[in-house]
Amino acid sequence: MSGISTTQFSKYNAKIAKNRATSEPAWVRWTLIAAALLYLSLFLFMPLAAVFTEALRKGVDTYISALVDADALSAMKLTFIAALIAVPLNLVFGVAAAWAIAKFEFKGKSILITLIDLPFAVSPVIAGLIYVLIFGLQGWFGQWLSDHDLKVIFAIPGIVLATIFVTFPFVARELIPLMQAQGKDEEEAALVLGASGWQILWRVTLPNIKWGLLYGVILTNARAMGEFGAVSVVSGHIRGLTNTMPLHVEILYNEYNYAAAFAAASVLALLALVTLVLKSIVEWYAARSARAIEQN
Amino acid sequence: MIKFDRVSKRYPGSFDAIKNITFEINQGDLVFVTGASGAGKSTLLKLIAGLERPTSGTVLINNQNVSQLKAAAIPYLRRNFGLIFQDHKLLYNRNCFENVALPLHINGILGEEAAKRIRAALDKVGLLSKEKSMPITLSGGEQQRLAIARAVVSRPAILIADEPTGNLDENYATDILGFLYAFQQVGVTVIIACHELPQNIPENMQNAMKVLHLQHGELSA
Ligand SMILES: Nc1ncnc2c1ncn2[C@@H]1O[C@H](COP(=O)(O)OP(=O)(O)OP(=O)(O)O)[C@@H](O)[C@H]1O
């Protein structure tokens, strides 16, 4: 029955919001909009434009050759590998954690919620250092790892681990409020109709959270490809081996190779733009399906 | 097909909601479970549908002992039943059509075949014109009819209704009972819980009719 009250409530909220927005005098609205636009252009659009101008300053040929350079390609490859491993893992983890937190009562729940936020709270550099402490040559498992000829720090596994760590809150954070708002009614109904646990997950829970889930995945992916701090600590900056795109940009920049640095940066900037577009599309679809429910 | 042998049910930290009950229900029976509020009607229905397990005694459904079933087998047991609840348990963010679709999806029936059966079920309860409506926009009686459509769409052998007429006025109540009786007529076992035995039950059903009257969890004549 809770479905009735939440829907009616959000309708009511929308009404209040509408009235309030139209009750401000015009000049207040325009001043605020102008301030926001100025701020955006100063801190977002200008840097973005600068990246592309700098990247193309020495011509398209230099731009392209900076991108097809062997080190650049290997950095892109590693970035995609890290994201390709981190995103699915955090997707599964995020759904499981959000499900447990939203649908069940258990001891230690508030500790779990706090732990999920940990990567937001600690500096990524510290996160990287923790992995060095655990898996590094002088670390807890260092001896064991080197005995078995395994390399984590200054190698791809370390980069993947650091990426997983910094990106694991996104999906869970997106889903927890969504699943809490939806409550348990639907799952209970499905259970009573004879659905097994997997069927409830596939046919009821996931369809209900699909937009939030997609949104979380997009954010996770953006962060996974863009992460600098934690990855920088565990990478060791070995060209062509353990450099991700952001690290590659930094190295080129430190070598005063600006055109190449900005060319590589422009790829990351494009990724960000694609992320923003996908994010708006998902938001648009989510809002549309929410409206469809309310209008009926 | 349903056999209770000295069944008791005690909820954790509570008293016996069902005490030492023995009875048998055959295919095609029309069963009324009556009794005052708190007498244990809902508990008895949940025991029948495998939503609760007995504390002692044996519950046999199609010769299977519910207490000895593996957890993984319980969902399959539940699919023998169509359930209509005291509180509907409709899904309020899906329209009528999608609500009725859920049991078929659980059984892996999709596409045209599903759509045909969903529309037939909605038609049977007079809601075909509302297939795209949201349950919120339906009246209480219509919501109850939607719950019936959802319960029968997977063609269960046993239909269980917990106070299906609870908060409806008399005309609606007769309506709803009429739908349920119609399923008994085509061979479905129908089990209805209500406070008192309904008035004017059709003549031709009275010989297949059984009354289980509960008082404080015990069966009384
Ligand atoms: N989940 C539960 N946990 C503990 N006690 C319960 C639970 N469900 C029911 N009971 C108790 O068991 C007894 C029987 O409840 P039940 O719901 O079966 O009664 P009922 O006959 O269906 O009543 P009503 O007509 O009000 O629906 C009541 O005393 C109730 O408080």
Ligand SMILES: [Mg+2]
């Ligand atoms: Mg009851």
